[in-house]
Amino acid sequence: MIPLCIPEIRGNEWKYVKDCIDTNWVSSVGSYVNLFEKRFSEYVHSESAVVTNNGTAALQLALVTLGIGAGDEVIVPSLTFISPINTIKYVGAEPVFVDVCRDTFVMDAEKIESLITPKTKAIMPVHIYGHPADMDRIMEIAQKHNLFVIEDATEALGSTYKGKMAGTIGHMGCYSFNGNKLITTGAGGMFVTNNLEYGTRAKFLSTQTKVVTENKAFYHPEVGYNFRMPNLLAAFGVAQLENVEEYLKVKKENAVYYNEFLSEAHGITLPIEKDNVENCFWLYSILVEEEYGITRDELIQKLNEEKIEARPFFMPIHGMPPYSDCTHGDLSVTGELYARGINLPSSVGLKKEDIEAVCNVIKKYAK
Structure with missing residues (x-):
């Protein structure tokens, strides 16, 4: 796994x-x-x-x-x-x-x-x-x-x-x-x-x-x-x-590998870094768009079948019983991101070949 x-x-x-x-x-x-x-x-x-x-x-x-x-x-x-x-x-x-x-x-x-x-x-x-x-x-x-x-x-x-x-x-x-x-x-x-x-x-x-x-x-x-x-x-x-800078370096290098391997995966939106921002890429997270070959949950299942752990984005809190009555504005983007988002393997100990294996599964099911 x-x-x-x-x-x-x-x-x-x-x-x-x-x-x-x-x-x-x-x-x-x-x-x-x-x-x-x-x-x-x-x-x-x-x-x-x-x-x-x-x-x-x-x-x-x-x-x-x-x-x-x-x-x-x-x-x-x-x-x-x-x-x-x-x-x-x-x-x-x-x-x-x-x-x-x-x-x-x-x-x-x-x-x-x-x-x-x-x-x-x-x-x-x-x-x-x-x-x-x-x-x-x-x-x-x-x-x-x-x-x-x-x-x-x-x-x-x-x-x-x-x-x-x-x-x-x-x-x-x-x-x-x-x-x-x-x-x-x-x-x-x-x-x-x-x-x-x-x-x-x-x-x-x-x-x-x-x-x-x-x-x-x-x-x-x-x-x-x-x-x-x-x-x-x-x-x-x-x-x-004492090792935090080394860990950060690896996380950012791994994000570069993910970006490289998934750059041509149709229907997959990659994470970004806004101007003047450095993202630690604690988790490397993608969106599975409508034009991708299968649904978000189906992709998670395919990854799991290949012994790759993946997880959907956090479920929105406003839809849970303790907080369903709380005040909120329009949360349409929140709902869409939950429906499309996947967190991919992001450990510091991840190897380049592991990342490539993950990406190969993702590209396999792209249209």
Whole structure:
């Protein structure tokens, strides 16, 4: 089986994790927690970074840090993994769904303003599959209407927008280190911001708002959250981060191979990179158009029969029971992309011959 996207473990992971075990620093306090935050912040060029136990927690932490809650609305795409939508509900706010762009799959910035109401408090662009949203336009709208911007960059580590790392352009950004992400800690996430006050607040909230008194007792002045990452996983993350540039290079090279092999596949639309954008190509994603020889689902089946793992785009969240009553604009592009989109194998360990094998199956069924 050629898998969809699996971890690449080739560096100092064993060494650093063993150090945690040898020194008994295995829980949520330890030198690797601090080191991972420091080095990640340096890598993405943010003023502050707070490590969390998963990417969902990082998104919830961002909302809580900004005081977003009951009665508030957050504009977000429906074409996404469900995590960002759930976090809006966790804090008592309501998601408002905006459509996406057909070419980049991300939030359509030109459709945001029509959804803004007096209850709107934030915009949450999701840089789905690695391509950044139009952050200049989103920030312009946010400034005009006095809104916060929380970037869901969980799939876009290493992607850039006009030279800035995805996740560092809004008021806050969040990343995931799930096993299928560019770098992994097994489970984990990171909150970043260029506002030191927000960073300090987020760290305090994420660690149970714990204050250590003079006699070493714990005092908690407000409700906090246990979003902490164990030192063991942070050690793994430090090792992974040491190879992030190499992993990015491979992802981009593999995208070039896909583009080359599929350039003449009739009825297949390839992913793009907008001007001034670098796509990390976390997943290489294509569209199966009407003029292709078979349907999207039939192609997935044919790939699976050849022991190639492929997956459809995320199912739109607004069609699911918990969110079917939420406010939304015209979501026709969202629906079309779900019906046509396929994620193809995108692991860092993927070989050129694997990519060619995948593409040969796709070309076989093109008209």
